[in-house]
Amino acid sequence: MPVKFLFIIRLELVPFQLCTYIIYYLLYCIFSISSNKTHIFFFLKKQKRLEVSEMGLLWRRSCEVITNKIKVTEVTKKIQERRLQWYGHVMRRDEDYVGRKVRRIEVEGRRGRGRPKKKWEHCVNSDLNEKGLTGDEVHDRAKWKFLV
Structure with a gap:
Protein backbone atom coordinates (compact mmCIF):
# COMPACT_ATOMS: atom_id res chain seq x y z
CA MET A 1 0.00 0.00 0.00
CA PRO A 2 1.54 3.36 -1.03
CA VAL A 3 2.30 5.99 1.57
CA LYS A 4 0.12 9.09 1.52
CA PHE A 5 1.90 12.39 2.02
CA LEU A 6 0.10 14.65 4.44
CA PHE A 7 1.96 17.82 3.51
CA ILE A 8 2.88 19.66 0.35
CA ILE A 9 6.01 21.79 0.13
CA ARG A 10 6.14 24.49 -2.48
CA LEU A 11 9.84 24.79 -3.20
CA GLU A 12 9.37 28.20 -4.81
CA LEU A 13 8.49 29.63 -1.39
CA VAL A 14 11.40 28.02 0.47
CA PRO A 15 14.79 29.79 0.55
CA PHE A 16 17.27 28.25 -1.88
CA GLN A 17 19.71 27.02 0.78
CA LEU A 18 16.95 25.10 2.56
CA CYS A 19 15.71 23.46 -0.64
CA THR A 20 18.76 21.22 -0.79
CA TYR A 21 18.23 19.87 2.69
CA ILE A 22 14.49 19.45 2.25
CA ILE A 23 14.89 17.54 -1.01
CA TYR A 24 17.55 15.20 0.38
CA TYR A 25 15.55 14.60 3.55
CA LEU A 26 12.45 13.77 1.52
CA LEU A 27 14.44 11.48 -0.73
CA TYR A 28 15.78 9.68 2.31
CA CYS A 29 12.25 9.30 3.66
CA ILE A 30 10.95 8.03 0.34
CA PHE A 31 13.62 5.41 -0.12
CA SER A 32 13.47 4.25 3.48
CA ILE A 33 9.73 3.55 3.30
CA SER A 34 7.79 1.72 0.63
CA SER A 35 6.13 4.02 -1.87
CA ASN A 36 4.80 3.84 -5.40
CA LYS A 37 6.89 4.78 -8.43
CA THR A 38 5.18 8.07 -9.16
CA HIS A 39 6.28 9.58 -5.86
CA ILE A 40 9.85 8.43 -6.38
CA PHE A 41 10.05 9.77 -9.93
CA PHE A 42 8.53 13.06 -8.82
CA PHE A 43 11.22 13.60 -6.20
CA LEU A 44 13.99 12.37 -8.48
CA LYS A 45 12.89 14.95 -11.03
CA LYS A 46 12.89 17.66 -8.37
CA GLN A 47 16.35 16.53 -7.23
CA LYS A 48 17.70 16.74 -10.78
CA ARG A 49 16.25 20.22 -11.21
CA LEU A 50 17.83 21.32 -7.94
CA GLU A 51 21.24 19.94 -8.90
CA VAL A 52 21.09 21.71 -12.26
CA SER A 53 20.18 25.00 -10.62
CA GLU A 54 22.99 24.55 -8.08
CA MET A 55 25.48 24.14 -10.90
CA GLY A 56 24.31 27.45 -12.30
CA LEU A 57 22.96 26.17 -15.59
CA LEU A 58 19.65 27.92 -15.13
CA TRP A 59 21.12 31.38 -14.54
CA ARG A 60 20.27 33.90 -17.19
CA GLU A 106 34.11 64.21 -58.05
CA VAL A 107 30.87 63.07 -59.67
CA GLU A 108 29.01 65.62 -61.75
CA GLY A 109 25.35 66.33 -61.23
CA ARG A 110 23.08 66.77 -58.28
CA ARG A 111 22.40 64.36 -55.49
CA GLY A 112 18.87 63.40 -54.57
CA ARG A 113 16.81 65.04 -51.87
CA GLY A 114 17.29 64.24 -48.22
CA ARG A 115 20.28 63.38 -46.14
CA PRO A 116 23.41 62.75 -48.20
CA LYS A 117 24.61 59.16 -48.31
Missing part, protein backbone atom coordinates in the same frame (compact mmCIF):
# COMPACT_ATOMS: atom_id res chain seq x y z
CA ARG A 61 23.20 35.67 -18.75
CA SER A 62 23.23 38.69 -21.01
CA CYS A 63 24.76 38.65 -24.48
CA GLU A 64 27.60 40.93 -23.37
CA VAL A 65 28.63 38.52 -20.62
CA ILE A 66 28.68 35.60 -23.03
CA THR A 67 30.64 37.44 -25.73
CA ASN A 68 33.18 38.65 -23.17
CA LYS A 69 33.53 35.15 -21.75
CA ILE A 70 34.25 33.52 -25.12
CA LYS A 71 36.24 36.56 -26.29
CA VAL A 72 34.34 37.40 -29.47
CA THR A 73 34.87 40.85 -30.92
CA GLU A 74 31.96 42.97 -32.06
CA VAL A 75 31.07 42.96 -35.74
CA THR A 76 31.38 46.73 -35.98
CA LYS A 77 34.94 46.61 -34.63
CA LYS A 78 35.83 43.91 -37.17
CA ILE A 79 34.37 46.00 -40.02
CA GLN A 80 36.30 49.04 -38.80
CA GLU A 81 39.52 47.01 -38.69
CA ARG A 82 39.03 45.72 -42.25
CA ARG A 83 38.16 49.19 -43.53
CA LEU A 84 41.36 50.64 -42.05
CA GLN A 85 43.41 47.74 -43.43
CA TRP A 86 42.05 48.45 -46.90
CA TYR A 87 42.72 52.18 -46.43
CA GLY A 88 46.35 51.39 -45.61
CA HIS A 89 46.61 49.13 -48.65
CA VAL A 90 45.25 51.83 -50.97
CA MET A 91 47.36 54.62 -49.49
CA ARG A 92 50.60 52.64 -49.82
CA ARG A 93 50.08 52.21 -53.56
CA ASP A 94 51.47 54.72 -56.07
CA GLU A 95 49.56 57.83 -57.17
CA ASP A 96 48.31 56.47 -60.51
CA TYR A 97 46.62 53.44 -58.87
CA VAL A 98 42.91 53.25 -59.72
CA GLY A 99 41.85 53.06 -56.07
CA ARG A 100 43.54 56.35 -55.26
CA LYS A 101 42.10 58.02 -58.37
CA VAL A 102 38.58 56.90 -57.50
CA ARG A 103 39.06 58.22 -53.97
CA ARG A 104 39.59 61.75 -55.30
CA ILE A 105 36.97 61.68 -58.06
CA LYS A 118 27.65 58.29 -46.26
CA LYS A 119 30.83 58.13 -48.29
CA TRP A 120 33.59 55.60 -47.71
CA GLU A 121 36.00 58.45 -46.99
CA HIS A 122 33.75 59.80 -44.22
CA CYS A 123 33.68 56.36 -42.60
CA VAL A 124 37.47 56.07 -42.80
CA ASN A 125 37.95 59.55 -41.33
CA SER A 126 35.63 58.77 -38.41
CA ASP A 127 37.48 55.46 -37.84
CA LEU A 128 40.83 57.27 -37.86
CA ASN A 129 39.53 59.86 -35.39
CA GLU A 130 38.13 57.15 -33.13
CA LYS A 131 41.46 55.31 -33.07
CA GLY A 132 43.40 58.57 -32.72
CA LEU A 133 45.39 58.04 -35.92
CA THR A 134 46.48 60.25 -38.78
CA GLY A 135 47.22 59.22 -42.34
CA ASP A 136 50.99 59.47 -41.78
CA GLU A 137 51.39 56.05 -40.10
CA VAL A 138 50.16 54.23 -43.21
CA HIS A 139 53.54 53.97 -44.92
CA ASP A 140 55.11 51.93 -42.11
CA ARG A 141 53.28 48.63 -42.67
CA ALA A 142 54.26 46.89 -39.41
CA LYS A 143 53.33 49.91 -37.30
CA TRP A 144 50.02 50.33 -39.17
CA LYS A 145 49.12 46.68 -38.68
CA PHE A 146 49.82 47.02 -34.95
CA LEU A 147 47.79 50.25 -34.64
CA VAL A 148 44.81 48.97 -36.58
